[in-house]
Amino acid sequence: MTSTQMIFIPLFLISGFFFLWSCQQRFKLVLLGESDDRTDQFSARLAGMFRYAFFQKRVVQRPYGLNHFLLFWSFLVLMLANGEFLLHGLFPALHYGKLPAPLFHGLLLAFDLVSVLVLLCVVLAFTRRLFFPPDYLDGAYSTARSGEAFLILGMITLLMVAFFGMNGAELTLGELPKEWMPISGAVGAMMSGWSESTLNATSGFFWWLHALVLLAFMNFLPRSKHMHILTAIPNCFFRSLETPVLPSREIFEEGSRYGAQQVDQLSWKDLFDSYSCTECGRCQDVCPAHNTGKPLNPRQVVHDVKVNLLRNGERLDAGKSVEQPLIGDTGEGSVSEEALWACTTCGACLNVCPVLIEHPGKMLKMRRHLVQMEARFPEELLNLFENMEQRSNPWGIAPSERTKWCTQLDAKPFVAGETEYLFFVGCAGAFDTRNKHVTVALSMIMDAAGVSWGILGKDELCCGDSLRRLGNEYIFDQLAQKNVDLFKEKGVTKIVTQCPHCFTTLKNDYRQYGLEVEVLHHSELVADLIKNGRLVLKNKVQEKILFHDSCYLGRHNDTYTAPREVLQAANGTAPAEFERHGSDSFCCGAGGGRMWMEEDAGSRINQARVKEALESAPETICVSCPYCMTMIEDGLKDEAATSVRVKDIAEVVAEQL
Amino acid sequence: MYVVACIKQVPDTTQVQIDPVTNTLVREGIPFIVNPYDTHALEESLRLRDRFGVRVAALSMGPPNAEATLRKACSLGVDDAILLSDRVFGGADTLATSRVLSAAITNLAKKDEIGIVFCGKQTIDGDTAQVGPGIATRLGYAQLTLVDRIEDLDLDKKTIRVRRKLEGRYEIVEAPLPVMITVVRELNRPRYPTVPMRLAAQKANIEVWNNETLKLNEQEIGLKGSPTWVSKIFSPERDKGEIIGDGTNDPTGTAALLVDKLLDKDLLTL
Ligand code: SF4
Ligand code: SF4
Numbered sequence: 037m038t039s040t041q042m043i044f045i046p047l048f049l050i051s052g053f054f055f056l057w058s059c060q061q062r063f064k065l066v067l068l069g070e071s072d073d074r075t076d077q078f079s080a081r082l083a084g085m086f087r088y089a090f091f092q093k094r095v096v097q098r099p100y101g102l103n104h105f106l107l108f109w110s111f112l113v114l115m116l117a118n119g120e121f122l123l124h125g126l127f128p129a130l131h132y133g134k135l136p137a138p139l140f141h142g143l144l145l146a147f148d149l150v151s152v153l154v155l156l157c158v159v160l161a162f163t164r165r166l167f168f169p170p171d172y173l174d175g176a177y178s179t180a181r182s183g184e185a186f187l188i189l190g191m192i193t194l195l196m197v198a199f200f201g202m203n204g205a206e207l208t209l210g211e212l213p214k215e216w217m218p219i220s221g222a223v224g225a226m227m228s229g230w231s232e233s234t235l236n237a238t239s240g241f242f243w244w245l246h247a248l249v250l251l252a253f254m255n256f257l258p259r260s261k262h263m264h265i266l267t268a269i270p271n272c273f274f275r276s277l278e279t280p281v282l283p284s285r286e287i288f289e290e291g292s293r294y295g296a297q298q299v300d301q302l303s304w305k306d307l308f309d310s311y312s313c314t315e316c317g318r319c320q321d322v323c324p325a326h327n328t329g330k331p332l333n334p335r336q337v338v339h340d341v342k343v344n345l346l347r348n349g350e351r352l353d354a355g356k357s358v359e360q361p362l363i364g365d366t367g368e369g370s371v372s373e374e375a376l377w378a379c380t381t382c383g384a385c386l387n388v389c390p391v392l393i394e395h396p397g398k399m400l401k402m403r404r405h406l407v408q409m410e411a412r413f414p415e416e417l418l419n420l421f422e423n424m425e426q427r428s429n430p431w432g433i434a435p436s437e438r439t440k441w442c443t444q445l446d447a448k449p450f451v452a453g454e455t456e457y458l459f460f461v462g463c464a465g466a467f468d469t470r471n472k473h474v475t476v477a478l479s480m481i482m483d484a485a486g487v488s489w490g491i492l493g494k495d496e497l498c499c500g501d502s503l504r505r506l507g508n509e510y511i512f513d514q515l516a517q518k519n520v521d522l523f524k525e526k527g528v529t530k531i532v533t534q535c536p537h538c539f540t541t542l543k544n545d546y547r548q549y550g551l552e553v554e555v556l557h558h559s560e561l562v563a564d565l566i567k568n569g570r571l572v573l574k575n576k577v578q579e580k581i582l583f584h585d586s587c588y589l590g591r592h593n594d595t596y597t598a599p600r601e602v603l604q605a606a607n608g609t610a611p612a613e614f615e616r617h618g619s620d621s622f623c624c625g626a627g628g629g630r631m632w633m634e635e636d637a638g639s640r641i642n643q644a645r646v647k648e649a650l651e652s653a654p655e656t657i658c659v660s661c662p663y664c665m666t667m668i669e670d671g672l673k674d675e676a677a678t679s680v681r682v683k684d685i686a687e688v689v690a691e692q693l
Numbered sequence: 694m695y696v697v698a699c700i701k702q703v704p705d706t707t708q709v710q711i712d713p714v715t716n717t718l719v720r721e722g723i724p725f726i727v728n729p730y731d732t733h734a735l736e737e738s739l740r741l742r743d744r745f746g747v748r749v750a751a752l753s754m755g756p757p758n759a760e761a762t763l764r765k766a767c768s769l770g771v772d773d774a775i776l777l778s779d780r781v782f783g784g785a786d787t788l789a790t791s792r793v794l795s796a797a798i799t800n801l802a803k804k805d806e807i808g809i810v811f812c813g814k815q816t817i818d819g820d821t822a823q824v825g826p827g828i829a830t831r832l833g834y835a836q837l838t839l840v841d842r843i844e845d846l847d848l849d850k851k852t853i854r855v856r857r858k859l860e861g862r863y864e865i866v867e868a869p870l871p872v873m874i875t876v877v878r879e880l881n882r883p884r885y886p887t888v889p890m891r892l893a894a895q896k897a898n899i900e901v902w903n904n905e906t907l908k909l910n911e912q913e914i915g916l917k918g919s920p921t922w923v924s925k926i927f928s929p930e931r932d933k934g935e936i937i938g939d940g941t942n943d944p945t946g947t948a949a950l951l952v953d954k955l956l957d958k959d960l961l962t963l
Binding site for chain 2 (some may be wrong): 289292293
């Protein structure tokens with residue numbers, strides 16, 4: 037045994053043990069989380085893992101993402117080099133020199149080139165962090181410029197320097213074929229006049245530098261944000277495969293607990309998510325709450341879950357009480373109630389996270405706890421909850437008034453066999469003065485196209501969207517159950533809604549209640565009617581339309597083209613787009629039950645959106661959602677932009693009949 | 694010590710319509726709710742329990758289905774829920790009702806002394822505001838109506854000081870316990886039930902007291918004991934409104950016009 041071996045083997049064993057121990061300490065805490073089956077549809081998961089983790093679909097969507105992509109792949113290539121390095125250190129007889137020459141040479145060339153690529157990427161990363169930090173990494177967010185980040189970059193640099201130093205010396209000694217390692221060869225050329233002993237010492241020095249840094253790097257990983265190197269790939273595999281990501285249905289039985297008060301009441305995947313966060317800040321960059329000065333930052337929420345888990349995990353595992361609450365104002369490691377209530381559930385964070393972390397679900401579980409276990413929520417919500425429970429609509433208007441909108445119209449009750457579509461009018465469509473016009477417009481469109489439709493009238497109950505997003509699952513459950521029973525009893529097979537919230541709830545959430553019917557948002561129905569030639573439009577007027585994507589139609593249900601097709605057909609030209617549109621659309625501020633809450637902190641989300649709209653000087657802002665309608669109209673009033681109109685797509689179409 | 698909250702199940706009057714032909718309330722299919730004022734009475738009882746550790750009993754007189762109202766009270770955390778239900782209690786006016794409630798409170802006092810009886814200032818179906826004072830009279834308690842704030846409760850001295858919300862002024866008054874208090878909505882914000890409490894309330898024990906328990910003279914309760922007879926219910930004709938000025942184009946002028954009109958009708962004093 038060589039002297040190097042005698043020192044390296046125990047060192048390797050100790051650090052290997054330490055690494056595994058750190059991993060075990062951390063990963064066993066994940067198992068404290070509640071169960072959540074993420075093993076179905078193996079091939080789809082695998083495909084997603086390649087798309088998101090190996091091909092870094094979302095990472096490369098940002099300018100510096102390419103840098104990360106190159107580092108990632110270089111890392112994979114260099115794993116081969118480092119694997120051999122360790123193996124060779126343990127068993128000097130084992131090395132790639134034993135491979136067939138072409139393979140050996142190919143590997144040498146790859147290692148040499150990739151290493152220099154890594155050095156370049158690291159220089160770029162250093163430069164960016166020092167001189168060009170992205171503007172979304174504001175003062176509150178310093179991780180990208182933290183000591184930790186520089187330490188990691190420093191280690192990678194040292195590894196590369198050691199790699200070239202070691203190979204340069206070995207090349208000069210004639211131990212490696214020069215022609216396959218051009219960069220190392222150039223380094224070696226600088227050592228050309230050196231004596232053999234100096235070269236040996238140089239090689240030995242860099243070997244040890246490489247070895248020590250490698251072991252340190254390995255041990256640093258599970259203790260830093262670079263833990264994502266270990267967890268991001270599996271996290272992409274275990275991602276949610278559904279769009280939208282649905283909250284689980286709660287079963288109300290005595291003795292049960294609802295939502296999450298403690299970190300071990302989140303799911304194992306929630307905890308694993310927190311280990312996978314790269315702290316890249318993409319989520320906070322797009323978050324409407326964070327952007328308008330609310331105390332919510334989705335990145336921080338994920339981080340707090342991690343900190344809380346590390347702090348309380350051991351105690352929870354031992355059945356002891358927690359040291360720090362998950363919900364509260366106790367700083368890093370706790371999520372404040374204000375932050376939880378600020379989320380509009382817009383899904384923008386979900387949509388950009390490179391490692392597919394699910395932020396809103398975690399907050400929803402905490403909301404569920406607050407509402408259902410502690411009855412603690414912003415006081416404005418008390419009325420909403422009681423109105424929903426007593427009169428099954430948010431305003432507490434008498435259910436008998438649900439049909440007031442159709443006094444001048446011939447709306448038939450839905451009867452299976454006689455009417456094809458159930459028009460689920462929705463609370464806003466039935467009660468909100470402004471939105472009733474949209475209901476009427478859609479009725480006219482359906483009549484003009486000869487669609488047979490009927491309504492439930494006073495028997496329709498609120499779909500319960502706001503309740504569910506606010507965490508009041510108990511009342512949501514009652515409404516959902518009753519609505520689904522009614523649909524089944526009436527033999528409903530096709531439903532059309534004029535509200536993305538009704539749409540997503542009936543289409544997706546109600547599946548958990550056994551409802552399997554065709555649910556259409558009116559944009560889809562109208563687009564179809566136009567395509568089939570059933571709806572003929574006159575194109576009498578043309579206006580400069582700007583289209584605003586609703587979160588629950590777009591991001592949560594992937595419906596981007598239907599409303600645009602409708603507007604194109606009705607207005608003769610494609611609508612103009614916001615700078616942030618499609619899947620990057622910016623919330624109006626009313627989702628997630630925010631419609632019913634005050635917006636005291638920071639500036640107003642709807643105003644931010646309206647300002648963005650006014651940049652392109654539209655005549656009309658077109659929406660496809662009653663909440664967006666209210667928010668944008670209010671925002672325009674606040675901006676004193678009274679000449680700009682807000683219309684639902686149905687109104688634009690109805691004007692062309 | 695008991696704090697008693699008297700609560701009533703009422704039809705959700707926002708949903709009640711008057712049949713224009715028969716002039717009677719159309720009650721069919723109208724859901725029942727807890728009388729809104731009573732929810733504040735209940736809340737205040739629970740707050741005193743939280744602060745002073747008194748025992749809270751919810752009392753409700755009504756048909757067997759009024760049990761739902763008491764379950765709601767249970768979900769908010771009352772200690773005892775008692776339904777006063779008997780055919781002979783039916784058809785009662787405010788006098789007969791207050792007799793039954795008073796007898797029930799006297800019966801409850803056998804278990805523990807009564808400190809405070811809370812009632813809503815009135816019910817939204819009858820709107821008489823007589824039952825609370827009726828109870829106070831029958832029981833010989835001090836009565837503090839229209840209370841919007843409890844200033845002080847001294848359990849040693851057995852006194853309470855409250856603020857009454859009257860038209861255009863407040864009045865601070867003190868009374869010895871036991872006392873009957875009727876409350877207005879400004880008094881507090883009722884709490885919301887947690888789910889575990891709701892589920893527990895579904896199984897909670899609701900005591901039912903009938904006239905065998907209370908042993909009242911049947912001539913003094915129910916329809917027979919009610920001197921009030923309803924001869925007709927109708928919705929009053931409403932004079933047609935009038936649109937004054939042009940609010941959109943001339944808000945200032947319109948406001949001035951409105952002030953003038955109000956002054957004319959002596960509805961505004963400057
Ligand atoms: S869902 Fe929207 S509001 Fe909520 S944290 Fe994510 S980006 Fe922010
Ligand atoms: S949660 Fe996702 S998007 Fe947000 S900082 Fe972490 S990795 Fe980036």
